[in-house]
Amino acid sequence: MAVAAIREYSFTPLDLEEKFHGNRLLYVGWEDHLMFCAPFAFPLPSSMTFRDLVEKVLPPVYGYHPDFARIDWAAVQWFKSGQPWQPQWDESLEKNGLRHKDVIRFRTPGLTGLQGSCS
């Protein structure tokens, strides 16, 4: 028993994948751009392609930042759970190995935020 308790103590986690109505959670963070104060949480269908994530989901979310339009996506470095990672753009999130509550980050070389402040 992983908790000090007076009797058996075991509960179903509150955030199982099946509670998200066919979606799974994916967290995304943009390195060196902390004007967006924290990484984002998205509920997405696992069948969505990685290209749709980048080309449809992210632009309205990050578009406010002047650096976003300048991103050279071919040069972007991706990380999954902090480790370098290579996404397949035309494969689904599932095929890309992205499970419920995975966290990915992207680094945009040469772009380091407002006045280089990582904002």
Place this chain on the structure above:
Amino acid sequence: MDMQVAKKKLGLKEKYQVMTRDLNWTPTYQKMEDIYPYVHYEGIKIHDWDRWEDPFRLTMDAYWKYQAEKEKKLYAIIDAYAQNNGHLNVTDARYINTVKLFLTGVSPLEYMAHRGFAHVGRAFPGPGPRVACLMQSLDEMRHFQTQVHAISNYNKYYNGFHDFRQWHDRVWYLSVPKSFFDDAITAGPFEFMVAIGFSFEYVLTNLLFVPFVSGAAYNGDMGTMAYGFSAQSDEARHMTLGLEVIKFILEQDPDNLPIVQRWIDKWTWRGYRVLTLVAMMMDYMLPKRTMSWKEAWEIYFEENGGALFRDLSRYGIRMPKCAETIRFEKDHLSHQAWCTFYNYTAATAFHTWIPTEDEMQWLSAKYPDSFDKYYRPRWEFWREQAAKGNRFYNTTLPMLCQTCQIPMLFTEPGDPTKICYRETDYKGMKYHFCSDHCKEIFEHEPEKYVQAWLPVHQIYQGNCFPEGTDPSAEGFDPLKAVLQWYNVVHGRDNLDFDGSEDQRNFAAWRAQATRNV
């Protein structure tokens, strides 16, 4: 006809004995462990409850008398403040948002403290701590009531005060203080005492109450000052109780030391994370500042807390582990927190704003190593955009820490340009944390924290919309639906201070009070 009987008057010491220890008895037809079922499972060993030394010799009859006096004085001041439209004497209408933060974030914790101390008082077999916990439980109820009464005056004139109780249960940023106290109150009685009695009331209380109360004093808010001082007079008793608990537990058995040390490590961190709200209040929300968060931390924690832990080292207790991490964060905490609220103010029940030019100069002077380098560029960019009518409202929900429930806004210790990500796997699922400390707390009791009600995930699960909402309907606006479920009125309670109804009303009323308009 009444019979005249010569009363025998008890001496103080005797009276104390009769009205506390003598109220105890040893049961004969029920087993001790049935009456006190929660006293062993945490692993704390107590051999002799009579060794408890009461830190203050107060009996219930004297308690009522003192408290009644305090109440009389307090309500006289609050009435005078209300009748004289004292709210128009505060420095600036922005100040009122700190009162909103206090009512929604702190006052409900007073009520939870009342419940917590009532509960643990009942759980302890020793009469000494039982009486002390009873008094503190009543104090906490009094604090809650006086705060609600005093602040209700603001509710007559300003937005963002009308539903604090429901907000405490529902609103995303208030899940931070709520989950902190829920964690404490669902722990065993000894952990609760170390969590709230010691770590919060003794180690961290000066960083919660002093900033709010002196902030009120600096900004002309007599009402908040009055209940603050009235509560502060009880705090001395609470602090003494918190310290006595630690000493008593440690003196009873050497096996208690590692358990207590782990609780101190855990609860200093948990409490500090809640104080994030105080940090931003001090550095950004008070129009007339008292001192910076960094200065307050250095005085109240590094100096005073340092002396306390040196004193406790004779029991084998060391400084909480997190002190090192916090040392890195003190230059950044308030800036990162206020930026977060600036991002998400479409979903808050108070207003945010961009610091003025002279406020930014104050921040540069107080934070020479961090403000200009990392945070000023953000504010200047946002200011430029706001002037063009393009105020930044972040409406995509953030990733949260599983333990403290704060958005993952904190940066790596030693590198303020990198968000601090930590994760662990438990029973086939990933969990994410803002820090090593939150991760360690989870890993020690994962079963407890897998149940965390994380506001962002709850919204995505569809649990935070008014009944009958169809999230699949065309044109469904999730933010609007969540605000309805909160009972926060869009365009009135939320968004930027600039252009708010509070701002307009305050200006108009103050003009009426001071000029012939």
